[in-house]
Amino acid sequence: MHFAFTDEEEMIRATAERLAAERLAPLAARLDRGEGRAEMLANLRLLAENGFMGLNVRPEYGGTGAGTVAFALSIEALGYACASTAVGVSVTNMVGEVIQAVGSEEQKRLHLPRLADGTYPAGAFCLTESGAGSDPAGMRTRARRDGDGYVLDGQKIYITSAEYTGVFVVWAVTDPDRPKGKGISCFLIEAGTPGLVVGKAEEKMGQHGSATNTVTFENCRVPSSALMGRENDGFRIAVGELAGGRIGVAALSLGIARAAMDAAKAYARDRRQFGQSISEFQGVQWMIADREVDLEAARLLILSAAAKKDRGEPFGKEASMAKLFASEAAHRATDTAIQLHGGAGYIRDYPVERLARDARITRIYEGTSEVQRLIIARETLRNL
Incomplete structure (x- = not known):
């Protein structure tokens, strides 16, 4: 088995290690004390400018297209210096990948470049609920059809980077009459959408620099174009x-x-x-x-x-x-x-x-x- 990395992977790892040592490591202890949020957001923007927010997103959508091995090497290097920053980078890359995998061409063209270049400081996944953690198919957040769109109601918990996220990937039940897990759909919702409310940050044991919030949907109306993939295929x-x-x-x-x-x-x-x-x-x-x-x-x-x-x-x-x-x-x-x-x-x-x-x-x-x-x-x- 051949274990050598490509020149690109080695370059990406070296860049991640350099930025982690120069920018992330000196800030980690302050973030742990609840300080330095502005500096962390600046670091996220710097990482985006260096290609770390779209490592598996294709270049035509603004990403690096470097692949999962490069992603793993990068997150290890960033996590060595500051876990709070690294987890936000990891989740943002996940958001980019799911948009690329199942989003419409319009969704890809609109959101992927903004994730990759730092216009959106981060992306977030809204999946976990108080009664649907290890069993996400048991979620209760609803998205009901209303005219030419959907209206979402419910609450998600433990959402990484929610306070400074630019776009949320949200799962909700669209057909409660289907068998468990079969009536769930996936939506792409921008920050600032009326009815999307980000709660206060949780006081956690660790990774203090990474915001973790509840996200509540209160009569949150989105157009049909917010649906990602096919209806009821979200799980x-x-x-x-x-x-x-x-x-x-x-x-x-x-x-x-x-x-x-x-x-x-x-x-x-x-x-x-x-x-x-x-x-x-x-x-x-x-x-x-x-x-x-x-x-x-x-x-x-x-x-x-x-x-x-x-x-x-x-x-x-x-x-x-x-x-x-x-x-x-x-x-x-x-x-x-x-x-x-x-x-x-x-x-x-x-x-x-x-x-x-x-x-x-x-x-x-x-x-x-x-x-x-x-x-x-x-x-x-x-x-x-």
Whole structure:
């Protein structure tokens, strides 16, 4: 198997690493304290100008067209520096991909260039509801036909980047009489549309720089041209796009894990106890070795899923495997990093405390670890 990256992929990764080090990393701690929103939005615009908001969007729509491997490498590099920024970039890329995949030509021409060039600071997915998390087919938001358009009513929760999103991809029930999951449609709604109300930001455990909001639809009227794809075909779209998003979360998890272990290795080398560096103790070395295996295994799972997606092959099982392993590995890595720091790891003077909080959500969003196991088992048994 050939593991070498193309020249373009190497260039994109190098650019992501440079921008992450120069612009994202110095801001990460301030974002964690609830500061620096304007600077973060400026960074999102800079990333858009450098092609990172449309990595899998074709050039004729303003994107980079670099593919999923380049996307994974980019999100890992950005996540290494600032998870809050990286998650917004990942979701925006997902929004671009779903518009490109199922949007009308008019929708593509209108919205994709605005996502790719930063006119829209971000894009957002409105799927999760209070009673429809791991079971999105159970959503209750309604979109009823009214004249030449639709009227939406309902509420979505935990929507990433909602405060500064330019366009929302929204799922709603259009035919409640159909079997569960069969009467759901997908809509594309611009920010500022009357009846679309963004609630206050949630106070979260981690990734404080990334806004997470409720989005409420109150008699929100949209034209029929807002429908993406065919009516009542939205659930299939959601399932397909979630698989691609899991590659992004896996890459983000790897970036966080790598940052935590780099900090831990540097601390272990410099910290002295009993007359020597603690990195010379076998117990410490074994902890580092175990995590190094985790990081490499996560990287290979992510690249396998990304390469399959780029080749147009089925990749859902592989994306779930990558997301499951990488997010669990990030948990192990940040926990090990705190342990190697000792008491210092528990205070905010060192970055591993923030990284542990940032990593925790990766085992939940885009499908919990338990849901990933269900998907992996289902696909494995189906192929017997």
